Amino acid sequence: xxxxxxxxxxxxxxxxxxxxxxxxxxxxxxxxxxxxxxxxxxxxxxxxxxxxxxxxxxxxxxxxxxxxxxxxxxxxxxxxxxxxxxxxxxxxxxxxxxxxxxxxxxxxxxxxxxxxxxxxxxxxxxxxxxxxxxxxxxxxxxxxxxxxxxxxxxxxxxxxxxxxxxxxxxxxxxxxxxxxxxxxxxxxxxxxxxxxxxxxxxxxxxxxxxxxxxxxxxxxxxxxxxxxxxxxxxxxxxxxxxxxxxxxxxxxxxxxxxxxxxxxxxxxxxxxxxxxxxxxxxxxxxxxxxxxxxxxxxxxxxxxxxxxxxxxxxxxxxxxxxxxxxxxxxxxxxxxxxxxxxxxxxxxxxxxxxxxxxxxxxxxxxxxxxxxxxxxxxxxxxxxxxxxxxxxxxxxxxxxxxxxxxxxxxxxxxxxxxxxxxxxxxxxxxxxxxxxxxxxxxxxxxxxxxxxxxxxxxxxxxxxxxxxxxxxxxxxxxxxxxxxxxxxxxxxxxxxxxxxxxx
Amino acid sequence: xxxxxxxxxxxxxxxxxxxxxxxxxxxxxxxxxxxxxxxxxxxxxxxxxxxxxxxxxxxxxxxxxxxxxxxxxxxxxxxxxxxxxxxxxxxxxxx
Numbered sequence: 001x002x003x004x005x006x007x008x009x010x011x012x013x014x015x016x017x018x019x020x021x022x023x024x025x026x027x028x029x030x031x032x033x034x035x036x037x038x039x040x041x042x043x044x045x046x047x048x049x050x051x052x053x054x055x056x057x058x059x060x061x062x063x064x065x066x067x068x069x070x071x072x073x074x075x076x077x078x079x080x081x082x083x084x085x086x087x088x089x090x091x092x093x094x095x096x097x098x099x100x101x102x103x104x105x106x107x108x109x110x111x112x113x114x115x116x117x118x119x120x121x122x123x124x125x126x127x128x129x130x131x132x133x134x135x136x137x138x139x140x141x142x143x144x145x146x147x148x149x150x151x152x153x154x155x156x157x158x159x160x161x162x163x164x165x166x167x168x169x170x171x172x173x174x175x176x177x178x179x180x181x182x183x184x185x186x187x188x189x190x191x192x193x194x195x196x197x198x199x200x201x202x203x204x205x206x207x208x209x210x211x212x213x214x215x216x217x218x219x220x221x222x223x224x225x226x227x228x229x230x231x232x233x234x235x236x237x238x239x240x241x242x243x244x245x246x247x248x249x250x251x252x253x254x255x256x257x258x259x260x261x262x263x264x265x266x267x268x269x270x271x272x273x274x275x276x277x278x279x280x281x282x283x284x285x286x287x288x289x290x291x292x293x294x295x296x297x298x299x300x301x302x303x304x305x306x307x308x309x310x311x312x313x314x315x316x317x318x319x320x321x322x323x324x325x326x327x328x329x330x331x332x333x334x335x336x337x338x339x340x341x342x343x344x345x346x347x348x349x350x351x352x353x354x355x356x357x358x359x360x361x362x363x364x365x366x367x368x369x370x371x372x373x374x375x376x377x378x379x380x381x382x383x384x385x386x387x388x389x390x391x392x393x394x395x396x397x398x399x400x401x402x403x404x405x406x407x408x409x410x411x412x413x414x415x416x417x418x419x420x421x422x423x424x425x426x427x428x429x430x431x432x433x434x435x436x437x438x439x440x441x442x443x444x445x446x447x448x449x450x451x452x453x454x455x456x457x458x459x460x461x462x463x464x465x466x467x468x469x470x471x472x473x474x475x476x477x478x479x480x481x482x483x484x485x486x487x488x489x490x491x492x493x494x495x496x497x498x499x500x501x502x503x
Numbered sequence: 504x505x506x507x508x509x510x511x512x513x514x515x516x517x518x519x520x521x522x523x524x525x526x527x528x529x530x531x532x533x534x535x536x537x538x539x540x541x542x543x544x545x546x547x548x549x550x551x552x553x554x555x556x557x558x559x560x561x562x563x564x565x566x567x568x569x570x571x572x573x574x575x576x577x578x579x580x581x582x583x584x585x586x587x588x589x590x591x592x593x594x595x596x597x598x
Contacts, residue, residue, distance in 0.1 A: 035568050042571030051589035055579045056572035072568030100519055102593045149596055159590035162579070297517055307556050307563040 006132035010181030016263045019070050021218045023259050024227075024236050025184050026176035029191055031201040032145065032209040033076045039144055039168035040067030040110065047207055051054040051161040059166040060104035066305055075140050076200040077117050078319050080170055083198045083326060084137050086121025088316050092141075093308040096354050097153035097298045103147035111171075112141035113300045117309065123174075124328060125183065127191045129342040135187055135448065136175040140257065164231050170201070175216065175234065179224075181252035188212055188248060193327050197352055205246045212251060214242045216258045218266070236271040237262065242279050242286055258286050292436070330355055338367025347375055353389045354379075361394035365403050373399060377420055393424050401430035410434065410488060412441045442487045445496065451483045452476070452496050463501065470503045504542065506534040 011022045035045055041056035058065040072319040079086050093115040096108040118140035125134040128423075146167040149158045172191065178184050192210055195201040203210050240260060244256035245251045257279075262272050277286040325333070327349050333347040334355075348358045349373060362370035377400065382392060402419055405411045411419060411434055426433075434440065434459055442448055455476060456463055466472040476497045481488050497503075506514075513533040515522040522530060580586040583594070 007547070037566070037568050037570050037572075042566065042569065043573040046572040050576060051593070052576045052579050053589075055575070057579075058572075060579050062589055068564055068566045070568050071565040074565075102591070102596055151588070151596065153590075154587075154592070154595075157587075157592045158586070158594070158596045159587065161590055232521050297513075299517065307561060411587045431537055 006126070007438065007471075009127050009131050009133055009179070010141070012182070013220070013221070014259055014263060016267050018267045020221055021259070021263050021266075022221055023255070024176045024217045024219055024224055024239075025178035025180070025255060027174045027178065027184065027187065028213040028215075028241070029172040029174075029188065030145075030211045031080075031191075031195055032172055033073050033142075033168035033174060034200055034202055035070060035073050035076065035168060036072055038166040038341070039070055039142065041074050041166055047209075049163055051159075051163065053294060054163040055165065056154060059105070059162055061107070067110065067303075069306070070168065073142065074311065075319060077140060078311070078316055079194065079198050079323070080172075080200045081118035081121060081140055081496055082145075082316075082320050083194050083200075084118075084121035084123060084140070084172075084322055086140065087119035088311075089115065089117055089119055090313060090316070091308055091310050092117040094142075094303045094306045095300045096303045097300055101146070101148050101160060102263065103162075105147070105162060105164070105165065109144050109146065109301055110306070111143035111300075113374075114302070115236035115308070123187065123190055123194070125187045126346075127183065127186055131362055132329055133177065133179070133183055133187070135177045138173045138175050140170050140172045143169050143171055145148075167305045172341055172420055176217075176227075176239075181255040184214065184255055185248045185252050186249075188251065190327075195348065197324055197325075197326055202340065205248075208246055211246045214245060214251060214255060215239045215253055216242065216262070217272070218259050218262045237266075238274050240272065240274065241276045241285070242442075243289065244274055247281075250279060250281050253281070253284055254286055255360075257284060260419065261286065281439070300498045303373070324352075334367075338362050338366070338371065340371050342366060344368075344375060346372045357392070357396050358443040359387055361400045361403065364408065365400065369403060370400075373403060377417065381424060393427065398423050398427075398430055405430060405434055410485075411439055411442065412489060413443060414486070415439045429481050440487060441489045442484050442492075445492060448480065448484065448488050448492055448496055451480050451488070452493070452500050455483065456500055466490075466501055470498075470501075473497050473501060473503055504535070504538045506531045568583065575584075 014021050014023070032045075033039070037043065038056070038059065040210045041058035043056040043059055044054045046054060056065075078088055092112055094110050095113045097111045097113065098108040100107055116139040117436060120139070121137035122333060123135045123137060124132050125135055145164050146169040146357055147160055147162040149160050151158050155474060174187070174358065177185055188210075192203040192205075195210075196203045201210060205211070217239035219235070219237045223235045227233065240258060240262070242254050245254060258277065276289045278289050279286050319348060331345045331349045334340045334348060335342065341346070347354075349355045354374075358370060358374045361374060378392065378394065379389075382389060399420075402416050402423065405415050405419070415434075419430055419439060420435055422428075422437070423430055462472070467475065477493050479495065480493045481490060508527045508531050511534060512522070512528050514534070515530070547569050576589055580589070581589065585591070
């Protein structure tokens with residue numbers, strides 16, 4: 001049904017001092033699950049609340065408190081897995097990842113190391129029409145988020161807020177299938193788009209609701225193909241992990257910096273130490289977090305407070321039956337049903353709100369024209385004022401009304417733009433506003449004919465010129481439209497001028 | 504599996520338990536004893552046996568996605584050695 005034929009993009013090649021190098025990138029995306037309550041407690045997940053107000057005793061790790069899983073968070077993870085065409089594991093289990101940090105009151109994070117709820121899936125990342133990278137997903141597991149530390153409120157103290165402690169996260173782990181900084185950003189964009197379509201994560205990167213850990217290594221050309229053929233990582237270089245990125249731009253800059261750092265070390269005869277690094281946007285560099293690394297012996301073990309999580313196939317089937325249309329399918333449908341170009345379909349399916357708005361306008365109308373109006377007039381105007389589609393002053397019904405007036409020939413394209421402006425600022429029913437303002441192009445041939453006759457009679461010289469050179473007939477068309485106060489339908493005028501001049 | 508002194512020292516450090524150097528040999532011996540005792544279980548052949556997670560058949564208890572808790576800042580902070588402006592205040596953590 002879906003035409004997903006594509007060719008793979010070329011990997012990013014960086015020329016070193018001695019030879020060429022290719023990039024190999026794998027990502028772990030931490031996506032905050034959209035839910036009302038936390039993963040194992042009944043405290044709220046809302047952002048921006050008073051510090052430590054969205055905290056249950058479970059989250060604060062008070063002695064004797066026991067976790068009880070939020071079933072909806074499980075459902076959201078399953079829905080995400082289905083959206084990434086992944087295996088759903090009917091039996092999964094929770095483990096404790098042990099470490100000490102002030103934002104982790106339990107002294108461990110409840111996660112799913114050994115038996116994640118979602119297994120292998122895939123994401124198709126389009127880079128240009130017909131060129132796409134199929135990124136394999138290794139697994140998705142559910143885990144708890146940590147709290148938030150603020151370091152700049154006191155010179156000697158850190159301030160800790162547990163509001164985010166225990167909020168459900170999905171960690172989405174990719175295979176090392178991403179081959180350059182742009183691909184990495186495109187992968188995050190696509191994943192974010194799918195999650196937002198599914199309603200399983202709001203994708204708000206600024207609030208930290210979607211963050212990425214990026215694993216970067218470099219290798220000589222040809223090595224990656226050996227890895228793909230054997231899945232043997234020894235063909236690839238040693239990787240470094242850049243933690244906690246929440247900006248598309250910084251992800252790209254950090255990967256580029258990190259790859260060049262590794263190449264410089266390797267060409268100098270050194271070797272890469274596998275480690276965790278942090279990107280500093282102020283200096284555009286990555287720095288080792290070795291101090292933290294040393295303490296990271298997580299001593300995972302199954303969480304004795306939680307039985308294995310067993311779900312039923314019928315429940316998974318029920319979730320599958322209520323899946324929304326996903327971006328790839330919607331784009332393909334917009335292209336086939338409305339005759340849109342690849343570019344327009346991409347723009348209009350970028351998020352659900354835009355897609356819904358367009359579809360409401362296009363339904364029963366000329367799809368291409370609707371796309372042009374939504375993208376050029378509406379989005380153009382929204383961008384100019386920094387507004388989101390949901391805050392558009394012109395509704396889909398109103399824009400549809402304007403297009404209907406064009407389609408019926410009642411107003412010209414030029415008038416439609418003026419009408420759009422009026423509806424934008426003043427609102428109202430387009431047909432009524434047009435009528436009240438006398439916006440109506442003259443299609444009555446009698447009236448136009450009279451104007452044409454008058455202008456021809458008054459300009460014999462122009463008539464001779466136009467007869468010699470039919471291109472000059474445009475002058476008459478302009479004069480007629482001017483004479484009718486811009487009300488004449490240009491198509492009608494064109495036809496009449498041509499007929500009268502005998503062209 | 505025998506726990507040597509270095510392993511005992513590392514485990515103590517990871518658990519944030521202060522152990523005097525002089526006590527480590529005794530501790531290593533005790534940990535080895537515990538693991539040795541547990542290792543007897545390896546003698547049982549459990550091939551093809553599903554892991555048992557509870558004595559009575561039980562399903563993991565679930566909760567609906569409803570906010571039922573929270574709004575108790577004072578209670579949450581009550582045991583904190585230091586709390587300011589609604590936050591736990593801890594010795595500076597430097598990244």
